[in-house]
Amino acid sequence: MPSPEFQRNLLVELPHLRRFARALSGDAALADDLVQDCVERALKKQHLYDATRPLRAWLYAILRNIHISHWRQNAPWGHLKNIDDLEGFEGSVPAEQEHNLSLALITDALNHLPPQHREVLVLISLEEVSYREAAEIIGVPIGTIMSRLSRARSTLQRILEEGGTTVLRVVK
């Protein structure tokens, strides 16, 4: 049985897990499936959790592993689905939907990043984990984290600048 304290702490982390999963996968339904799988696995593997370490980082690592195996199984369809989701968003979007547009734009931009760059960017720029934590979650040296982060940001910058012109054209 999971300890009450572990469960309480787990509940606190759920919103952050959902945000991480959403940005990692770009798909709201898939993201919540990932979170649910992650939570179930965390409860099952509770004895492996080192209580001196941050719970959130441990959960991110579990969720990331589930996402990778899911992604390997479903990559072609996942990609098609993302394209479908975005279809038509470049058409006529009212200015008041700017938030949604920003979400679509950033999701589209993230979809263009290699998965190894995307996860580093999401962990550091959105979830704001330290470089060391990111290295532990992903299981690579800090130097690798920094070079992936740098490349992810360069690519994202280019896409956002190109997309920025699209936004201006669309909301005009």
Next chain:
Amino acid sequence: MFDTIENWALHAFVDGELEGDEKKAIEALLARDERARKAVAAFAHQKQELHRAYSAILDEPVPAGILAAAKGNGRPRLTWALSLVAGLALLGVGSVLGLNIAQHFDQVQQASLANRALVAYQTFAPEVRHPVEVAASDEDHLKAWLSKRIGTEIKIPDLQDAGYTLLGGRLLAEADHPAGQLMYEDANKKRLTIYLTQNTGAKEQSLALADSPGLVTCYWRDGALAMAISADMPHDAMMSLAKNIYDQMDDKS
């Protein structure tokens, strides 16, 4: 733009990874270098955009399914439930989830009927020289022989109206009981097979379709026979052909 050390140091600065002298060095760089300032501003802007796109979720209520899972009483989702049913069916395990064991067993039998027909099709339909054991020229013998070995009277349907000519048939070895395969071919040399075996459980099963890549199989159990038609054709064409065959097999004349 910057040498390597400064480039990663700018990221580290934005991400709050620098302290003391390292941090001061970057602050000094930013004071004198506009490109460095622009780069830092761009990285910070990306962070803002990511938060604007995704952070609203932090204030959303957590879906009930996730909450239940976190409280340790998550229910299996549909996909798991289905694979559980399939797993139990394969094991022949008893009445769980309100379905009885006979139902599970029937599902397995049905699946294996379509599957055995598929395997037989894949084995013999591509054969150029030896698609059949007994040729259509010996149709009467084929009918008598397969009837005897399968253990029940079979008919050889005439599919000329659908554009398929009988090539002949063969006996198939199966674990429980011999089966037969009839093979037909259309003008474009596309083949169709009929798999026939004894309906040992004497259960009725209406027409059902099973898809596999490049092949559709329609199968049923009626009276003493279990049958499966396999061909590469659209579902509606297969259903009408299967009904045609069903009627011919059912014809008591």
